[in-house]
Amino acid sequence: MELRHLKYFLAVAEELNFTKASEKLFISQPPLSRQIIELEEELQAKLFIRNNKKVELTEAGKYFEKEVKVLFQNLERISIKTKKIAKNVSGEFRIAYISSIYSAVISELIKHLKLQFPYVNFKLFEVSTTKQIDALEQGKIEMGIIRSPIKSPKIQSHLWFKDGFSLVFNKKNIQLKSEKEILNLKDETFVFFNKDYAPHYHEVLLELCAFYGFTPKIIHEANNINSIVQLVKNGLGISIVPSNIAKNNQDPEIGFLELKKVNLFTNVSIITSKEADSEITRSAVEFLLTQSR
16 A cells, blocks of 8 residues: 555545546546555445445545544644754754743853754843743744743643752852841842743742742832843842852852741743654753753
């Protein structure tokens, strides 16, 4: 049995007329009839009822038509996915990340991938968690790095690391040595992530403040962690940031105090599409998972 047998069968099944089917396939009617007979002989099943007035599908033919249509749909899907995998080997691979986790590790990831896949154009995008999920579902990116839970059935999530929280402040304006002194900050102004931009993260920060016994006076909001740290440095308030930021910030004017007492963490995860299983995707995920944070 060859694909042409199945294509010829579907043409006849759709037209229920050998003359129209042969015209559609650009072949003469006798060869088409022979192909159908060969198929029926191989299957040992009658697919059509033929007489001078009409052509009908048998019950076996109706079942076979349904299954062959599914087969061709799967072949089309496989073809599209194969082209996409091939494109990733010599095309473009897009990685998104949230601002609060960018570090030297991501730079090392790109270097690692470029060595393995020198003809691929790797692109980095700083994108919020919610937009990353949408972009991954729509095929606009190949991989994302996010913070917060994933609920999409189309996305596969790999836990990269658990991140704690640290208070960040300007050393010239505030002297802070232990968590016992945090309640003294209740009248200070805070700089937070915008609620609409990162709703889950915003709620976590409010929960942290509540744990230490106060409601923060949020005066400034930003959509980028670096902007928040800069606002703190400029003396416009204090903030709570992921502890990962403290590890990657060596500015002498800025102080960090890790909030250990609250024992609250967020998951930083690597996300990929469940349908995408390219060699590049696997290599990128494996590299990050082996890097200590």
